[in-house]
Amino acid sequence: MMNSVFTCVVISLVRLTFTIADDCPSLCDCRDDNTIVFCNSTGISEVPKDLPQNTVTLNLGYNNIKSIPKDAFKGLKQLQNLELGGNQFTETSFLNGALNISSIRTLDLSGGSYMTIPQGLPPNFTTLYFFDNPITTLTANSFVNAPSIEYLELRYNQLKTIEDHAFDPLVNASEIDISFNKLVDGSFSPLSFVKNQKLLNLEFRFNALKTFPNTTHFPRSLQHFDVVGNQIKVIPAYALRTLTNLQTIEVWEGAITTVEDNAFYGLNKLTILDFMEDHVSSVLTNLTFNGLTALKQLFFDSNQVSKIEVGTFHGMTAIQELWFSSNNLTTLEEGVFDLKYNKNLSVIYLDFNPWICDCHIRWLRQMIDDHPDLIQDTGLSVCKGPPPVAGKSWAVLSPKDFVCK
Template sequence: MKEYILLLLLALCSAKPFLSPSHITLKNMMLKDMEDDNDDDDEDNSLFPTREPRSPFFPFDLFPTCPFGCQCYSRVVHCSDLGLTSVPSNIPFDTRMVDLQNNKIREIKENDFKGLTSLYALILNNNKLTKIHPKTFLTTKKLRRLYLSHNQLSEIPLNLPKSLAELRIHDNKVKKIQKDTFKGMNALHVLEMSANPLDNDGIEPGAFEGVTVFHIRIAEAKLTSVPKGLPSTLLELHLDFNKISTVEQEDFKRYKELQRLGLGNNRITDIENGSLANIPRVREIHLENNKLKKIPSGLPELKYLQIIFLHSNSITKVGVNDFCPTVPKMKKSLYSAISLFNNPVKYWEMQPAAFRCVLSRMSVQLANFRK
């Protein structure tokens, strides 16, 4: 018993002191110097030694390891902004979150996260990723949030965990969403795919079959029309900064529960009659910075619509019944924001009754049109 107590005291005495934030800058400088010495071999990751073998006297980790240069606490491993070229090899097995953003990692290998069965969130934003091994996520069956934005991935990683609830792959080079990419991912609620060169043909039929997604953003892409094969469970759909020119009656037919619709900064000249009737629960619509010449039809029938942005279009007239229903009780929620500024409409010719279903006069934004 005395021998065990002596070993414990020796381990405590040899433990490294906690580094305060004032030492972080110096430590980063040391890492930089060590990286310069290893420039001859970009794949060398000697800064992060492998896990030491366990002592036969202690069949457990007396003191959990932390990758060199990283900060570890409360099952969170922070390794951001260290200039890493690969994933550290000695991440504690009970880790819940790994932060590897703002590094120089080009590839995720098969065993980089092997054994991290409790991993909940993985942040890999702003690296140089071009490849993720198909078997990378086989053991991370509790992963809920995966952030891959600002990389160079040409496709969505294969065999993603079925437990994933949030996937952000913004600003990559993804051109296609293949069929069965999200198969079995019933918990996927948020999908961010903006700033990818994705067009309508790149979304294969059946890509979202059987998937429950509430929020999808495919802005800053190459879409020329509203995608028709997205999940029917959508509550929010954001397609801003695309090349959409028309909205057809069938475009929203499968999105009955939609509550927020973003179509701003497109090239929309026409919205077919009856198109908006397919989204009766919508509460917010963005149509700013398009080429509309009139108020879209069907707005008075949207009982819950509260926010409608129509500024920076080519609207020349506002009718007395363009926004509000003729029967007051039909409107369940009053407008809190109607924006019409930067349109060639003569606001002094508008009848006050046109805005009879708004919360207050501050809810309507008007201004002179200037070329």
């Protein structure tokens, strides 16, 4: 009997010990059996000392923590995700290898006061969020101790210069995002990504580039390329010819006025091309989109295109959607849209153009009757002229109303 009582007491004490050890720290919010611990925006000035030992995700963001001592995360052998953003940390805030934790996979150092990439980062981490910091330059030593990084987000910093070899150590990187910085022509070398042969996504969104980057030495593994919102005016011929695995290109909301013939030559895996809200005014010819045999979606709305030649889309045998709303189109030659060549074409947007609804586009109005689901929003395609039909939409007109005098 005494042995049974003793055993029960021991078991109870053991259970109590584990319960106390895994209690949620004061001011923090713990979820999923204390594996996710939210201590963010609580006003704390140091890392809690009683963190649950089974913590997997720890959020310490947006507090008043000044430094991280070496043993701050001692015993957290399952810690994988550590969020430290918004504490105004500097490079010297992590004491004596405080982040040398082999289990960490994701680290957030955003919203700090870093002028360089901190050293002494987790040895096996794969994701680094490093945005909204005052850093202006990446050096050849920035990532020398972080070869395990696969996803690197450098958005919303003050980057003006990427020195040669800065990204060389990141041989496992699949995504590098340098959007919303201050990069200009010459800020980085054409060889900047030559060592990143596993790179799939590369983003330069909303920088100040005026010339389309020289991509000759960019890794051929790239599948997504983004230069949205820059000051680039011309997409030159053969600009991306070596990036034969590209699947999507985004260049919307920029300053592009001209797309040269054969600009996308060689990109026979590209499925999405987005030029929305640029300033393209160049004539679209049968060579503008030459080689885009796999393209499914072409977004060209809100530009200044006034002429599309017959044959422009004929080589795009996989095309499904064509978006040309809000351009300067007044007329189109018969055959610009030809289902004989574009058998998969199911959506065309042509609304908000200054159409001259005469006999020259009667074929287009007839196409609406022949294929009712093909041309979208016909009620928003309004004739600018001639006078008898000016102000009327295609939805209320019939092909016989499209006449020449």
